[in-house]
């Protein structure tokens with residue numbers, strides 16, 4: 322199979338490219354190196370996997386068309402290129418829109434023209450459901466809880482776009498599904514929760530597990546927004562890559578095409594910030610010293626994915642426990658950041 326990854330020098334892309342290479346697949350990796358960590362992952366892919374990352378900026382239709390015209394024999398596109406920070410989307414909404422909304426539209430249009438038979442997986446986000454302030458929320462000593470959703474949040478929640486990142490990713494998510502309905506493209510949107518693992522160059526405002534692990538490894542004090550009781554479900558990168566491969570193998574007439582799936586670790590793999598800090602203290606001996614500021618704009622208090630639909634329709638199942646995943650994350654982070 323021939324795979325194309327957009328945004329392939331990012332965290333998810335670099336991990337997927339490495340696994341595809343190890344499995345003997347043909348993989349064309351592209352990126353515009355907007356994110357600083359992308360250059361480090363480009364070096365990693367060149368050095369350890371023999372993969373050269375091609376420059377492609379999805380904001381520009383002529384570049385995207387030329388690329389897919391030259392790669393019209395692609396079997397699977399994993400569309401990962403994105404502006405990934407909610408905070409950055411408020412500061413620079415145009416880059417966010419141009420990359421996430423227009424860039425995704427450019428990819429879909431190029432595929433419609435040059436590779437209409439390809440399978441297309443889009444890394445969407447749980448932020449398409451907005452800030453979820455309408456849901457009943459309770460509070461324990463360490464976390465917020467949604468008592469009406471003990472098994473997590475399903476895809477039947479209304480789409481509620483609010484704030485740059487949410488609007489631009491949500492627009493792309495809707496286009497993905499609509500290009501199935503209008504043009505028959507084989508698209509799937511994965512509404513991802515928190516994905517974590519090695520090769521994740523996190524920042525204060527994106528990639529929270531990797532960021533706090535880095536703070537622990539470096540013994541650096543850090544800031545958090547809000548009480549620390551915010552909860553997310555964690556999915557290790559191995560499990561997400563396995564899901565991409567399941568989608569690549571779906572039959573031509575699968576009912577999954579044109580669908581969106583909530584994709585995360587589920588209720589059993591959820592942690593609040595406070596719970597993560599405690600785990601990092603007890604399991605790895607980190608100090609974890611922080612100060613708390615006001616809550617982040619439009620932050621969901623809880624997002625836990627109900628992955629029933631993905632398990633049933635994609636035949637996918639999470640395999641990596643939070644402890645196993647964190648061991649891998651900490652090992653990579655120590656190799657990267659320990660002074």
Ligand SMILES: NC(=O)c1ccc[n+]([C@@H]2O[C@H](COP(=O)([O-])OP(=O)(O)OC[C@H]3O[C@@H](n4cnc5c(N)ncnc54)[C@H](O)[C@@H]3O)[C@@H](O)[C@H]2O)c1
Nearest residue numbers: 328330331332333353355356359378379402403444513516
């Ligand atoms: N990591 C998560 O927990 C998570 C959660 C939900 C959704 N997602 C989505 O998954 C995708 C991949 O995320 P990631 O964690 O690997 O982030 P990442 O920032 O590591 O990777 C995104 C890549 O896209 C590239 N990029 C940015 N603008 C571009 C442009 N205009 N043209 C081409 N490339 C461009 C960046 O340089 C970067 O390498 C993103 O679309 C993100 O929104 C990630």
